[in-house]
Amino acid sequence: MVVECLKDQGVEVVFGYPGGAVLPIYDEVFQQNGIRHILVRHEQGAVHAAEGYARSTGKPGVVLVTSGPGATNAVTGLTDALLDSIPIVVLTGQVPTFMIGTDAFQEADTVGITRPCTKHNWLVQDTENLSSTIHEAFHVATTGRPGPVLVDIPKDVQFASAGYTPVKQVSTSHYQPQKKGDMASIEELVEAIETAKKPVFYTGGGVINSGTAASQLLRELVDGTGFPITSTLMGLGAYPASGDKWIGMLGMHGLYEANMAMHDCDLMINIGARFDDRITGRIDAFSPGSKKAHIDIDPSSINKVIRVDIPIVGDVGHVLEDVLKVWKSRGRKTDRAALGEWWNTIGEWRKVDCLKFEQKGSVIRPQHALARLEALTKDHDRYICTEVGQHQMWAAQYLGFEDPHRWMTSGGLGTMGYGFPASIGVQMAHPDSLVINVAGEASWLMNMQEMGTAVQFRLPVKQFILNNERLGMVRQWQELLHGERYSHSWSEALPDFVKLAEAFGAKGIKVDQAEDLDEAIKEMIAHDGPVILDCLVEKHENCFPMIPSGEPHNKMLLGEASTQDAIGTSGAVLV
Amino acid sequence: MSALHIKKGSTKHSAYNLRPQFSDVQETHTLALVVDNEAGVLARVIGLFSGRGYNIDSLTVAEIDHAGHRSRITIVTTGTPQVIEQIKAQLGRIVPVHSVNDLTVEGRSVERELALLKVEGTGDKRVEAMRLADIFRANVVDSTLESFVFEITGTPEKIDAFAELMSPLGLSEIARTGVAALSRGSVG
Numbered sequence: 183m184v185v186e187c188l189k190d191q192g193v194e195v196v197f198g199y200p201g202g203a204v205l206p207i208y209d210e211v212f213q214q215n216g217i218r219h220i221l222v223r224h225e226q227g228a229v230h231a232a233e234g235y236a237r238s239t240g241k242p243g244v245v246l247v248t249s250g251p252g253a254t255n256a257v258t259g260l261t262d263a264l265l266d267s268i269p270i271v272v273l274t275g276q277v278p279t280f281m282i283g284t285d286a287f288q289e290a291d292t293v294g295i296t297r298p299c300t301k302h303n304w305l306v307q308d309t310e311n312l313s314s315t316i317h318e319a320f321h322v323a324t325t326g327r328p329g330p331v332l333v334d335i336p337k338d339v340q341f342a343s344a345g346y347t348p349v350k351q352v353s354t355s356h357y358q359p360q361k362k363g364d365m366a367s368i369e370e371l372v373e374a375i376e377t378a379k380k381p382v383f384y385t386g387g388g389v390i391n392s393g394t395a396a397s398q399l400l401r402e403l404v405d406g407t408g409f410p411i412t413s414t415l416m417g418l419g420a421y422p423a424s425g426d427k428w429i430g431m432l433g434m435h436g437l438y439e440a441n442m443a444m445h446d447c448d449l450m451i452n453i454g455a456r457f458d459d460r461i462t463g464r465i466d467a468f469s470p471g472s473k474k475a476h477i478d479i480d481p482s483s484i485n486k487v488i489r490v491d492i493p494i495v496g497d498v499g500h501v502l503e504d505v506l507k508v509w510k511s512r513g514r515k516t517d518r519a520a521l522g523e524w525w526n527t528i529g530e531w532r533k534v535d536c537l538k539f540e541q542k543g544s545v546i547r548p549q550h551a552l553a554r555l556e557a558l559t560k561d562h563d564r565y566i567c568t569e570v571g572q573h574q575m576w577a578a579q580y581l582g583f584e585d586p587h588r589w590m591t592s593g594g595l596g597t598m599g600y601g602f603p604a605s606i607g608v609q610m611a612h613p614d615s616l617v618i619n620v621a622g623e624a625s626w627l628m629n630m631q632e633m634g635t636a637v638q639f640r641l642p643v644k645q646f647i648l649n650n651e652r653l654g655m656v657r658q659w660q661e662l663l664h665g666e667r668y669s670h671s672w673s674e675a676l677p678d679f680v681k682l683a684e685a686f687g688a689k690g691i692k693v694d695q696a697e698d699l700d701e702a703i704k705e706m707i708a709h710d711g712p713v714i715l716d717c718l719v720e721k722h723e724n725c726f727p728m729i730p731s732g733e734p735h736n737k738m739l740l741g742e743a744s745t746q747d748a749i750g751t752s753g754a755v756l757v
Numbered sequence: 758m759s760a761l762h763i764k765k766g767s768t769k770h771s772a773y774n775l776r777p778q779f780s781d782v783q784e785t786h787t788l789a790l791v792v793d794n795e796a797g798v799l800a801r802v803i804g805l806f807s808g809r810g811y812n813i814d815s816l817t818v819a820e821i822d823h824a825g826h827r828s829r830i831t832i833v834t835t836g837t838p839q840v841i842e843q844i845k846a847q848l849g850r851i852v853p854v855h856s857v858n859d860l861t862v863e864g865r866s867v868e869r870e871l872a873l874l875k876v877e878g879t880g881d882k883r884v885e886a887m888r889l890a891d892i893f894r895a896n897v898v899d900s901t902l903e904s905f906v907f908e909i910t911g912t913p914e915k916i917d918a919f920a921e922l923m924s925p926l927g928l929s930e931i932a933r934t935g936v937a938a939l940s941r942g943s944v945g
Contacts, residue, residue, distance in 0.1 A: 322852055481849060
């Protein structure tokens with residue numbers, strides 16, 4: 183019945199790992215061909231893979247794991263999906279209903295443990311309710327602000343038979359979040375657009391979650407008004423990086439021009455972002471002179487961190503459609519003269535060229551590695567995943583995203599070990615595309631067991647590891663904020679990644695000379711199978727620009743000038 | 758040597774903004790929720806308060822519609838206006854929550870609480886307790902030669918006042934239900 187539900191929901195792929203309490207469902211999986219099951223090597227990997235699948239397709243990702251440890255291993259992935267609003271449906275096995283509460287073998291209070299890390303969860307106690315609950319789970323995961331849901335299914339409920347309720351016959355859920363924005367607020371926003379002298383669009387993952395149409399509408403609005411646009415880490419690709427209104431990512435490691443524009447603007451239009459602390463910096467000095475509008479489908483996001491002047495609760499796609507309609511009907515007005523001035527100011531900031539770097543000598547600088555990766559892969563049908571840390575920020579800075587659903591990264595939770603399994607999920611959804619996971623060696627090792635999955639299912643995922651033998655971001659903070667006391671931020675016993683790849687039956691490449699880099703990247707792309715590219719980079723590179731915590735947007739550190747000495751001396755001390 | 762020249766006590770030592778962000782004017786609000794009466798719904802509501810660091814001053818919950826599987830939860834909470842708004846929005850996000858009403862701001866409402874108080878004593882104290890109970894219109898629901906159990910209904914303030922008076926007269930135990938509240942007038 184579970185498999186029938188999934189088919190009814192249009193599910194094609196399930197990521198999972200079997201165990202005692204979920205065997206009846208696995209027996210069903212065995213006896214059918216409609217749904218492909220991907221055997222991961224760890225349940226956390228299953229959830230991240232499902233996240234990668236969901237983010238790259240816009241469809242919900244599905245996970246099937248067993249009770250107890252199977253469920254608890256999924257918790258990190260669930261929390262990750264909750265913070266990044268990714269639609270995931272996790273089905274867990276549970277001990278039989280009559281054994282719940284007896285500390286049975288592999289029993290855990292799954293619904294209790296996952297209550298705060300899911301959008302909603304259910305324990306199915308009667309087979310009669312099984313199909314309707316699973317359909318409701320898909321509805322909740324994908325409606326409103328998307329998120330992870332979990333359905334806990336005891337083993338006796340799996341064995342018993344009952345009537346199947348097809349999705350069409352499930353009674354309408356009371357959970358029906360508002361999609362259309364309030365027209366009076368939309369009119370107010372349009373008026374603000376017409377008179378703004380220094381406007382900026384600040385967009386986030388909500389645009390991508392709202393669907394491709396929302397990205398199209400955003401592009402139309404941005405190009406129509408001629409306003410500059412910046413985006414959070416999660417929103418990259420909604421507006422193309424090559425677009426001339428694009429001023430780069432904002433936030434702690436965002437671009438100088440983007441953060442300065444946020445600080446100095448007089449109208450900030452937040453579309454599907456949530457004023458995260460990595461974005462706002464010091465709150466009492468956040469964009470002090472601006473009128474702020476906020477479009478979000480989740481009412482609890484509004485006024486949570488920053489007080490806004492024009493709140494609009496609704497789906498980004500629907501609201502943008504109405505904004506465009508109203509703006510056009512009123513004559514497509516903007517203050518062109520002031521806007522010209524504003525672009526001149528932004529032009530001055532751009533001249534700072536905050537991402538410039540110089541590749542000197544043979545030691546590969548990570549920025550150079552990513553710039554070369556961008557140059558050699560940008561014309562491919564390309565999907566990028568990342569782990570978490572410095573490499574993630576450099577990837578966001580140096581790679582350009584032209585379309586939504588092309589960029590998979592753990593933003594809210596910052597989960598090291600996310601990228602590799604996510605790349606497996608993406609490759610499942612897009613078997614013929616180039617899927618690259620930009621990784622740091624430490625993050626990558628957190629879920630390295632998934633090499634087994636990649637090899638077994640012949641998923642040609644490319645693992646581009648920027649190996650600095652350090653926990654780079656931790657090291658950077660220790661250097662800048664903790665008196666260069668590098669407490670446990672470096673690894674002494676790293677594996678030989680080439681041999682590691684070979685041990686799993688995959689291909690490994692190692693590169694440590696700048697002049698060999700291009701060749702190595704090309705070799706990685708050309709190989710038809712999973713590849714680990716171990717790219718040894720400068721060990722003490724720091725990630726700039728950077729807004730130090732507790733500082734506003736206009737107090738950015740731009741790199742060399744502010745910390746050159748610190749980097750030089752620390753390098754000598756620590757190798 | 759730190760590149761940022763951080764002074765001791767500065768928030769820059771943290772990746773987070775440690776400064777308090779909002780005004781600290783505390784308000785007390787009474788919220789009424791209608792929820793699906795399903796397993797775990799109370800845990801979801803309470804977990805939200807503990808997980809996000811909100812206060813619960815009092816909480817009452819009981820089924821109000823058996824056929825429709827609905828329960829009503831009344832929560833009295835304290836926080837800054839911004840926190841109260843967040844609490845309401847977060848409660849509204851919980852899937853089995855059907856409605857969230859802030860009775861403190863949505864027009865006038867009546868609030869009542871019931872309490873049982875055990876008062877032990879003899880002689881003058883016992884007579885005085887009885888006399889005060891009469892003034893507060895508390896009923897005696899159990900009596901021995903050395904003790905009374907009073908039942909009193911009223912606003913939380915009235916019960917506070919009664920309990921305070923009973924304290925020197927031998928108050929030994931108290932049980933309170935927490936606040937139940939409804940808006941005044943017709944629903945429309």
